[in-house]
Amino acid sequence: MKFSINQSELQNALSVVLKGVASRSTLPILSGIYLEVRGDELTLQTTDLELSVQYTVAALVEEEGRAVVPGKLFADIVKNLSDAAVHVVADEEGAIITCDTASFSIKALNPEDFPGFPHVDTTQKINIPFNRFTSMVRRVARVVSKDESRAILTGVLITLEEHHLKMVATDSYRLAITEAEVPETTAEGFQAVIAGSFLQDIAALPKTDDPVSIALAENQIVVTYQDTKFVNRRLEGNFPNYRQLLPDSHATRVSMPVEHLVGAVKRASLLGQSSSPIKFDINIASQTTQLSTIAQDIGSTQEMISCQGEGEDVEIAFNYAYLLDGLSAVGTEEVFLEVQSSLKPGIFKAPEPENFLYLVMPVRIS
The missing domain is CATH 3.10.150.10 (DNA Polymerase III, subunit A, domain 2)
Structure with missing residues (x-):
């Protein structure tokens, strides 16, 4: 594969997909970033087997192909390059990254070993203006519990009732509730508990006028925002009956x-x-x-x-x-x-x- 892309655009893409790189996995391939170039697009993918992230960005493609590069190293290299065109030539053996007068040669991993991006059949879907979504997450996400022994409390309960989206979080010492009206939707009965840290990652993405889409499957949640797709597992268990408080x-x-x-x-x-x-x-x-x-x-x-x-x-x-x-x-x-x-x-x-x-x-x- 051979492609060129502006340094700032590649750095922005890497900052998003790094959220899915496994930090403590025994599988080396999960510490990598999967790169695929086709047509005039570069697609980057990461997964830790719970969270999968896919980001697509325009690039100047000279030769189609795919490769897996060490995630953190590749991101650190790109972050420290000049704001100019970055040229990448890679295969399953290694990658050469060139920008301005700098050149790096790094080992690569076999793309055949990288897990395929999950295809999830979703049942319910809502769209929320991104600014509204981020302000709601900001109010409740800091209240989630840090105690992994009660995993359900590390999440935010999201429900939709009569066109009103509600987010609820508690660590059993305090409780935060926020709600907002959402545009016309047919996802009545929408309810899921989603990891607070994951919602904060979504809310930290660059702000635009585009909506964020949240879709539910039986065990997973699919969040789509602009050219980025996140697939994460839903938290299992019964969220506390906060109304009685x-x-x-x-x-x-x-x-x-x-x-x-x-x-x-x-x-x-x-x-x-x-x-x-x-x-x-x-x-x-x-x-x-x-x-x-x-x-x-x-x-x-x-x-x-x-x-x-x-x-x-x-x-x-x-x-x-x-x-x-x-x-x-x-x-x-x-x-x-x-x-x-x-x-x-x-x-x-x-x-x-x-x-x-x-x-x-x-x-x-x-």
Whole structure:
């Protein structure tokens, strides 16, 4: 095979397909990138046998063919080349990469050993504007669990109900829910749990006006965006019944400026002990909330911010890292805090039109 392509276009393609390269596999072929040139296109493929990625880009093809090159090495070489035309000549023995005055010769792998790209028969499919998709993922993906022993909690539950797409994530200490209207679709009943890290990889792709397509098969999910296709397994298991965590009433509800609240939480966290919770002392009569924290053997801090609300005076405390995760996902100027009692979860809500809810378990006040 022999082809030429601009360095920046090849680097962009490699940054996408590298997500599918196996990092700890006992099969050397899975650490490679499969290259195939045909017509006037270059197709790159990677797989770790769970996630498969395929990217197609225009190229100047002189000789059709295919090869498998070491993934990380090839990407590192291309990343450090000049912004000029990159010429690649490769077969199953090796590859020669030339750009400007630089030339590399690297060993290649046998393309016959590379797994074929999975062909999946999908049943339901939805299209979402890419900007809407990325903003939804940004709100919920940071809440997924890092604990692989409960794999279902490392994923995001995605459902479609009456043209409203909902994403839900929880690590059992907090819960994030966001929803948005999607264009006309016939995929009613659409439901799947998808790895949070995978959704973040999709959301990190270059932004365009093109929609992202999500299609479901029995055990897999197929995501298509522009000239890139991802096939990944769905997470198996029952997602927790999050609806039973959402109370239908509250004793106290206050509205606070997000910017002031985030600043106050960051300042309270400067004492540097993650085990020291931040206490909210809400006083309805004075329409104020005092934030305070005490760090053993270090010191204490308190700060008053104004609020508008109704209900009962209440004290409740939260882990500051969880607070910052939730508040950083709020895109409005104000945020509501709803509290039942100091021992029940606090709920932060962004006002309309932003549909975002963040529930966080309280820390017991000593």
